[in-house]
Amino acid sequence: MKKNLLDMDYQELNYFITEEMGFQKFRTSQIADWIYQKHIFTFDEMTNLSIDQRASLKEKAEIFLPEIFDIQKSRIDDTTKFLFKLNDGNLVESVILYYPNRIAACISSQVGCALKCSFCNTGKLGFTRDMSSGEIVGQVLAMEKYLNSNINNIVYMGMGEPLLNYKNVIKSIYNLNDKKMKNLGARHITISTSGIADKIEELGNLNIEIRLSVSLHASTNIQRDKIMPINSKYPVEQVLQACKTYQDRSNKRVTFEYIAIKGFNDSADDAENLANVLSGIKSMVNIIPVNPNPSGYERPSKRFLDAFAEILRSRGIDTVVRAEKGTDIDAACGQLKGKYSK
Numbered sequence: 534m535k536k537n538l539l540d541m542d543y544q545e546l547n548y549f550i551t552e553e554m555g556f557q558k559f560r561t562s563q564i565a566d567w568i569y570q571k572h573i574f575t576f577d578e579m580t581n582l583s584i585d586q587r588a589s590l591k592e593k594a595e596i597f598l599p600e601i602f603d604i605q606k607s608r609i610d611d612t613t614k615f616l617f618k619l620n621d622g623n624l625v626e627s628v629i630l631y632y633p634n635r636i637a638a639c640i641s642s643q644v645g646c647a648l649k650c651s652f653c654n655t656g657k658l659g660f661t662r663d664m665s666s667g668e669i670v671g672q673v674l675a676m677e678k679y680l681n682s683n684i685n686n687i688v689y690m691g692m693g694e695p696l697l698n699y700k701n702v703i704k705s706i707y708n709l710n711d712k713k714m715k716n717l718g719a720r721h722i723t724i725s726t727s728g729i730a731d732k733i734e735e736l737g738n739l740n741i742e743i744r745l746s747v748s749l750h751a752s753t754n755i756q757r758d759k760i761m762p763i764n765s766k767y768p769v770e771q772v773l774q775a776c777k778t779y780q781d782r783s784n785k786r787v788t789f790e791y792i793a794i795k796g797f798n799d800s801a802d803d804a805e806n807l808a809n810v811l812s813g814i815k816s817m818v819n820i821i822p823v824n825p826n827p828s829g830y831e832r833p834s835k836r837f838l839d840a841f842a843e844i845l846r847s848r849g850i851d852t853v854v855r856a857e858k859g860t861d862i863d864a865a866c867g868q869l870k871g872k873y874s875k
């Protein structure tokens with residue numbers, strides 16, 4: 534079976550190129566440069582390799598990039614959603630978001646998701662399998678090639694729970710960060726988790742400065758149980774304790790995501806309670822009005838969201854009510870794949 538070069542870290546790539554292919558060492562950096570910087574994914578186009586080298590690479594290796602299966606672009610803000618087909622036919626989604634000074638990508642880490650959060654369409658589709666590190670990085674490279682532009686920020690907030698595919702996700706992060714590969718600054722990479730406590734603690738030991746975002750969405754177990762079944766395994770206090778341990782180890786601030794649902798978790802008491810449970814953690818809160826489409830939940834009014842945010846700020850917590858993007862294309866994950874899963 535041919536080896537997919539995207540599944541290799543630099544050391545593995547170097548071993549393959551020098552030991553298995555018998556090429557000189559400098560060929561490794563040339564090939565990495567073609568793939569990660571020049572977005573060239575066929576050996577025939579790697580013109581600084583000899584014709585014989587290209588032919589032997591074609592026999593033993595491939596660069597498998599997820600295939601763009603569908604694209605939706607927002608007419609409001611250019612947010613672009615990609616549906617990718619993996620080499621076994623499975624479909625995953627990624628989203629490109631445009632900001633004044635940067636392009637951000639929200640990428641998937643699993644095909645589907647087992648966690649069944651009630652507000653999320655991906656959870657309704659169920660879990661199929663983990664993605665390989667090459668498939669994860671491949672989304673970024675395929676979108677960069679399509680856009681003919683570099684992506685400046687990457688968030689693991691697409692389909693799947695990244696910390697349940699820990700090994701492949703961490704390998705993909707190192708490959709995106711590696712100066713000899715994608716060379717994206719670690720502070721431009723964010724892992725977003727539903728709160729897999731033991732893995733959050735492990736993240737604190739990594740020697741890489743990525744950012745952590747935790748989907749809390751509720752400050753009591755009674756509330757969180759109703760929208761996130763994973764809360765029965767990792768309840769609020771355990772998730773927050775893990776965040777403290779992560780912070781002790783890494784000295785980094787944690788972002789908490791809070792999906793605001795009208796009449797459920799958007800009251801002044803909810804805001805006060807959230808501030809109480811976050812005390813002692815250097816944190817920032819992102820308030821996100823719920824996407825009504827898969828869930829049937831309603832969004833709180835702007836007045837409620839602003840009042841909620843103001844309470845948190847008055848308690849010393851940096852808080853942002855996140856601007857919605859791509860509302861006309863249902864930019865929340867799982868929507869586009871759902872179209873093909875009926």
Ligand code: SF4
Pocket residue numbers: 646647648649650653654655656657691692693694727
């Ligand atoms: S919100 Fe995230 S963790 Fe929850 S079901 Fe959706 S993809 Fe899974």
